[in-house]
Amino acid sequence: MTKILVLGAGVMGTALALPAASHTDNQVTLAGSPLDDDLIDAVQKTRHHPTLRVDVPDTIEALKLSELGAAHLRTADVIVIGVSSPGIDWVVELINDSAAAPELLALVTKGLVANPDDALPPLTYADYLQSAVPQVAGRIAGIAGPCIARELALGMPTRVTFASRDIEHARRLRTLLQTSRYRITTHADVVAVEACAALKNFLCIGVSAMISAYPLEDGHAKNPLAALYNQAVLELLILSRWISAASPAATGTTGSDVAFDLAGMGDLHVTVGGGRNSRLGTCLGAGRRLSDVIGNEMAGITVEGVDTGRRLAPGFSAACHSGALAADALPLTAAILHSIESDAAFDFDFTRLPG
């Protein structure tokens, strides 16, 4: 019997609990964050999750934060971090306060952390947790790839990547979660995978601007969208290699191709056209400014790609200046950062694409 504790009862945490609970030798607990009391309350009373809009089987124990004891954390074999990025520090505190040291710490939350040295690349959560939760160092697994939570919960075929520095940990996690519909590949470059997972939200903003920038009688032009989708994946490759190479966990290899797989091109495919990053990008492509959009219809909504861009900006600027990154190869990244930092509409100059 493997005890799996999912922290965060939003749509993604809850959706992941479902394939976990379909294995009869797993014992799954879904614990709400400080923001999830109403969700857990609904699940406890009705066994229905109101935002994911699926039933939650009785085999999943649902707990409010007030019901979650240190023993739940300490006895968990696997802890899955399923909160959104602003909750990452809360999770770290919770784990450390309970002195939990699970066999595996799995991470669905995506984002970057500012590097203390702002001339260096930002850190992924994989590296951040490595030092913030030292008792699980080396046993952190990232989960990435094209996965809309509700579709996973409904049993739609879904294919993702599990990554860990020691690939055996990713394989162990796959054994616990894979089903006939939830299909999992494994990878060792967890930092590049996490970098892609975070940066695809950022790059999605610029690609999605093409949904509104070139309207046609029957919708919008597809050529500019495909051109910038393609460019976004190429830039994701460069940025994820740069972040991975600078990681304290860097293996010295010249850089993996994870951008050309599920965590990169696969996830960007599903991210463009759905979700908050795409919604923002579509507004910016129509000529609006960031401050206007987040001050109006997107007020109070976390747009993870904007936060990711802000974490990326200092190191990116330093690396382009020093030549560690070839600025000419990264015009899309530069243009999205310009829109964020200068509060400008996104108006991409296609002659800046490398020849």
Next chain:
Amino acid sequence: MTKILVLGAGVMGTALALPAASHTDNQVTLAGSPLDDDLIDAVQKTRHHPTLRVDVPDTIEALKLSELGAAHLRTADVIVIGVSSPGIDWVVELINDSAAAPELLALVTKGLVANPDDALPPLTYADYLQSAVPQVAGRIAGIAGPCIARELALGMPTRVTFASRDIEHARRLRTLLQTSRYRITTHADVVAVEACAALKNFLCIGVSAMISAYPLEDGHAKNPLAALYNQAVLELLILSRWISAASPAATGTTGSDVAFDLAGMGDLHVTVGGGRNSRLGTCLGAGRRLSDVIGNEMAGITVEGVDTGRRLAPGFSAACHSGALAADALPLTAAILHSIESDAAFDFDFTRLPG
């Protein structure tokens, strides 16, 4: 003054003539195929192309086949082949009969040719023309990438690849055609580029099946579509390297990554969801058989991906049997071929995806 002759006055040939004619030092002639008399007639009388639905400037000379003389072919510096794939042999005959030997032969037509030895990979048009039009051998350039003809004609930003074995030919062609909105990269592996351009039509059938196979209340599931899009690009990489390596023009390099760029992932992005291959795939994903679809609403319509699959099948089967291709890495290709050859609906088993 550079004389550019476009053969084929359908939407793509005509669309390409427009950026060419925007360079004042080009002299552009658009010549219709045996099927294009009505189109040329309309252009001559109204300067409007009825299927592309754009005006054609007076600077482009439009000729019916009966008005095209051997001198037009012999004096052309660049001939652009802009017919659809069933017209390729007609073009070869026309060029050879006129003894034309242009400085450059550019190719928009996409498809594969059966290899005389059916245990070997099919040939791309780049290789086929190399021997069929020997007087231009070494001066053939392929044009590939995400480009809907009407959008190019309307001046929507578009980014494509020009490829030629000697990359200087691709660069020369870029000089003649590039504008501020039609952006061009160049590549030397013309065989891999042409293989991607043809095979993306074939792979699009299986990816597009996911548009209908998993309906949801608000459209269709995106996770399976992204999973098979991702898999299609990975298979495109393997197949294009295999075809390129077997080409008489093979350079001995271990294989380029062109599948991870405009001719592969970029073009597949735009092909899925639009066009005839996608339409067929969507029908097959809904449980219908190929014979039913092409016998009814798609009767008489050329579906290039089906023809490409039939050219691919013998060599693919032989290579999987001999171990030259790892069948386990190519489940999507195998499943689409099964649908075509066994006249079966497309019902993909996601557990076949490599782990």
